[in-house]
Amino acid sequence: MGRKLVIQTRLQPFLKQHSDLKTLRKASFLQSAAEFSQCPEDIGREVAFVGRSNAGKSSVLNRVTDNSRLARTSKTPGRTQLLNFFKIDDRRRLVDLPGYGFAKVQAKQQKAWEQEMVLYLNNRRSLAGLVLVMDIRHPLQHMDENFLHWAVAAQVPVRLLLNKADKLGNNQAKSTLFRAQASAYQLAPPDLVQMQLFSSTKNQGTEDLGACLAEWLDFASGTNNG
Numbered sequence: 001m002g003r004k005l006v007i008q009t010r011l012q013p014f015l016k017q018h019s020d021l022k023t024l025r026k027a028s029f030l031q032s033a034a035e036f037s038q039c040p041e042d043i044g045r046e047v048a049f050v051g052r053s054n055a056g057k058s059s060v061l062n063r064v065t066d067n068s069r070l071a072r073t074s075k076t077p078g079r080t081q082l083l084n085f086f087k088i089d090d091r092r093r094l095v096d097l098p099g100y101g102f103a104k105v106q107a108k109q110q111k112a113w114e115q116e117m118v119l120y121l122n123n124r125r126s127l128a129g130l131v132l133v134m135d136i137r138h139p140l141q142h143m144d145e146n147f148l149h150w151a152v153a154a155q156v157p158v159r160l161l162l163n164k165a166d167k168l169g170n171n172q173a174k175s176t177l178f179r180a181q182a183s184a185y186q187l188a189p190p191d192l193v194q195m196q197l198f199s200s201t202k203n204q205g206t207e208d209l210g211a212c213l214a215e216w217l218d219f220a221s222g223t224n225n226g
């Protein structure tokens with residue numbers, strides 16, 4: 001009896017991870033928006049993926065939903081130029097935001113993009129959290145820091161992802177995480193930011209990210225397919 005209970009208790013986190021990832025697999029394309037005013041109805045909860053162009057936002061989204069064809073990925077930076085919405089159910093969404101820092105984008109276009117992002121961060125009531133994707137080889141670049149400032153000002157929690165961790169050895173990846181964490185905590189309070197290693201290619205960090213999304217999107221209250 002006691003032994004059965006111990007086994008069940010040990011299994012619980014594993015079963016929860018499994019069910020979070022299973023729920024995330026329900027994600028399907030909902031709609032694109034060229035600007036903030038075209039976003040879908042602001043109900044329920046959504047989590048947005050942001051980051052420098054080519055950091056791997058779309059790849060991370062595809063990995064955590066276990067659907068390689070969900071968001072379009074590309075070797076050419078600047079692929080995602082719209083806000084792309086994916087629905088998990090009628091009250092839960094994931095959003096792939098356009099990347100920043102794409103060299104070929106003109107200053108005027110970059111300004112317009114920044115305005116849309118600030119508008120989105122400040123006004124989107126259903127925004128429950130942001131996943132800020134970075135290339136582990138170039139963490140916390142100027143625009144990442146800007147984005148972090150906007151998110152803190154808007155009081156939106158941020159998960160900082162050091163993606164492409166497979167590009168570094170284990171020890172180097174861990175020490176980069178350590179250093180980047182220390183820098184991030186100088187910019188934002190730890191209750192609002194968390195950081196983790198990730199590799200879309202090697203399926204590293206997927207369970208942790210899945211658990212974070214499940215919490216922000218409140219999977220605990222049950223999902224529906226409405």
Ligand SMILES: Nc1nc2c(ncn2[C@@H]2O[C@H](COP(=O)(O)OP(=O)(O)OP(=O)(O)O)[C@@H](O)[C@H]2O)c(=O)[nH]1
Nearest residue numbers: 053054055056057058059073074078079080099200
């Ligand atoms: N080695 C490695 N490559 C990755 C990883 N994640 C993404 N990539 C590669 O990085 C490139 C860019 O990935 P995307 O997911 O399209 O990046 P993005 O941030 O969505 O880019 P934009 O939409 O242009 O802003 C692609 O060639 C991916 O295959 C990773 O974890 N490891």
Ligand SMILES: [Mg+2]
Nearest residue numbers: 057058079080
């Ligand atoms: Mg993309």
